[in-house]
Amino acid sequence: MKTVISLLALLFSTASLADDLRMQHAYPAEYRSECGSCHDPYPPGMLNKDDWANVMSRLDRHYGTDASLDDKTMADIARWLERNAGRRAGAQGKPPRFTTTTWFKREHREVPAKAWQDPRVKTPANCSGCHLNAAKGNYNEDQIRIPGQNRRLEDD
Amino acid sequence: MKKLIPLCALIFSPSLWAETPAQFIASYSAEAAKSQPGFVADAARGQAFASKRWGVSAKLANCIACHTDDPRQPGSHAVTGKTIAPLSPAVNPKRFSDSAKVEKWFKRNCREVVGRTCTAGEKADFIAFATGAR
Numbered sequence: 269m270k271t272v273i274s275l276l277a278l279l280f281s282t283a284s285l286a287d288d289l290r291m292q293h294a295y296p297a298e299y300r301s302e303c304g305s306c307h308d309p310y311p312p313g314m315l316n317k318d319d320w321a322n323v324m325s326r327l328d329r330h331y332g333t334d335a336s337l338d339d340k341t342m343a344d345i346a347r348w349l350e351r352n353a354g355r356r357a358g359a360q361g362k363p364p365r366f367t368t369t370t371w372f373k374r375e376h377r378e379v380p381a382k383a384w385q386d387p388r389v390k391t392p393a394n395c396s397g398c399h400l401n402a403a404k405g406n407y408n409e410d411q412i413r414i415p416g417q418n419r420r421l422e423d424d
Numbered sequence: 425m426k427k428l429i430p431l432c433a434l435i436f437s438p439s440l441w442a443e444t445p446a447q448f449i450a451s452y453s454a455e456a457a458k459s460q461p462g463f464v465a466d467a468a469r470g471q472a473f474a475s476k477r478w479g480v481s482a483k484l485a486n487c488i489a490c491h492t493d494d495p496r497q498p499g500s501h502a503v504t505g506k507t508i509a510p511l512s513p514a515v516n517p518k519r520f521s522d523s524a525k526v527e528k529w530f531k532r533n534c535r536e537v538v539g540r541t542c543t544a545g546e547k548a549d550f551i552a553f554a555t556g557a558r
Contacts, residue, residue, distance in 0.1 A: 305506075305508075307506050308504075332481075333481075333503065333536055334536050335532075336532075390504075390505030391505055394504055394506060396506065
């Protein structure tokens with residue numbers, strides 16, 4: 269019975285995540301190597317289709333750096349992002365930043381201001397600063413360690 | 425004869441054959457020697473190059489802004505905070521083992537930090553610094 273319950277729980281939780289945010293991903297190798305070497309390979313569900321298109325259309329001016337790719341790699345990654353994009357309202361910023369979304373702010377409302385300034389975190393865009401397995405697309409609650417904080421964040 | 429074949433290949437097509445740090449240094453040095461006869465890669469010059477502030481990018485002022493001045497230590501991206509694996513092949517054997525990757529990163533980072541493409545001599549010096557060659 270326990271197995272059935274946990275199986276059911278797993279089914280519902282992954283289904284709702286997949287439907288909504290698509291956090292868990294086997295990232296394509298190109299995405300990991302091209303995007304994931306300067307920053308965490310962000311879950312594609314963090315931005316909607318239009319926002320990703322916006323980001324990918326000007327990689328030469330990518331948040332203050334030049335992240336240009338060859339045409340084929342660019343097209344491959346853009347297609348994958350579009351296919352797996354989120355469906356939420358657009359993010360603010362030029363190019364758009366997922367850290368500006370209502371969803372992102374709500375999910376991180378318990379994180380103390382001090383933690384964001386910790387040199388190990390540096391910026392809210394540094395997922396791995398707290399999400400130990402962000403590089404693998406794992407954002408589970410039990411995989412979070414906030415630098416300088418002993419206590420675990422309470423589950424909602 | 426067996427030795428001669430890879431040697432010829434190395435001379436005629438450095439990018440295809442240079443897959444170890446020493447081979448990268450050799451092929452970039454050979455290319456540099458075309459315009460600077462007698463060029464020899466130099467780790468100290470590589471370190472000076474890596475530390476030089478180019479005045480192109482405020483946050484990515486020089487190579488060591490992300491890679492640190494010790495190639496054996498992991499770095500941290502100056503903008504995103506992401507951990508960067510050490511440059512030293514002694515600590516991180518994947519470094520300087522794939523010519524496509526090496527060229528990609530020199531291209532991207534040189535444009536970003538130095539504001540132009542790097543010369544073959546600068547690349548040879550940089551790898552000499554990263555490998556700790558003396």
